[in-house]
Amino acid sequence: MRLTTKGRYAVTAMLDLAFHSERTPVTLMDIATRQTISLSYLEQLFSRLRRAEMVVVVRGPGGGYQLSRPVAEINISDIIKAVDEQIDSTQCGGETNCQNQKACLTHDLWMGLSNQIHHYLASISLADLLERKPIQEVASRQEQDVEHLIELRREVIVRL
Amino acid sequence: MRLTTKGRYAVTAMLDLAFHSERTPVTLMDIATRQTISLSYLEQLFSRLRRAEMVVVVRGPGGGYQLSRPVAEINISDIIKAVDEQIDSTQCGGETNCQNQKACLTHDLWMGLSNQIHHYLASISLADLLERKPIQEVASRQEQDVEHLIELRREVIVRL
């Protein structure tokens, strides 16, 4: 279980989905605009999220992504694991042969530690995050800030 | 608070120190041999650990490193923060201006999350880890496995 900015991007994007995809799918372009993440980077992340069956896809016009299950059933740990390529942190993948064919100190230590963190993050769902006041406020502001940009983009595209 | 292999190396090395430096200082060479970490990499890590006042140094023959305080007063979070240069995970360093001079979704979310992880790791001390059975067993085995190597190294050096 690693904790890097990559995982944070994924959690942010999933939270954005949770806010906006209840009725209609959300395009990566919309998420990119609201969360200021590059579209192509989002594509990479969602490719993994899709393979991990965290999101479902609707292709074609009006399409986009939606969460594959209710927000209460998606936890932070799963999101991070989906994008963070699990090059397991002990170099032996639970094989317990990190050091001269035997377990290293780190093995038991870090396994235990990262298990605990994993369980902790697994206990937090998207639903939990959605309930938080400050997050709701930020999300509303983001919608207003960026709504006109998204509209503008659509109009401009239509005119061309 | 990031969670990478670098932090794991630091925690492993500190745990090794906790096991072996109670009476006499421990050289980085010994740790390098026991934990199979490169000596120069250890030097880098301990340079930071020393600046963070996690360890004290004794120079010259018979010297090495010792913990700066009792094992119960050194927690995992401090160790990781000492070596992981805190390029804060939100790009705004608590300034709350990550996105167009305002808070991003990530800000509150990730701040909260990483705070919780920080507190969790802060609640685990080296003393806690030392008490764990599997860790004790691995440490004993490592001593036996490597003791002769360390002895050998000293003899060889003496002969040269």
Next chain:
DNA sequence: ATATAGTTGACTGATTTACTGGGTTAAGGA
């Protein structure tokens, strides 16, 4: 048909990781 939107892969620059090798400095012992 055409525009929308996801899918895939190759490729890039920047940064971090983990390590090598060189020399310098402090301290202890013969």
Next chain:
DNA sequence: TCCTTAACCCAGTAAATCAGTCAACTATAT
């Protein structure tokens, strides 16, 4: 005083990862 020990420090580097770009592709709704 000289030698050894061991920390200190610096410059460099191969590999991996991060974050992102670009281009060609497929599926689908209108």
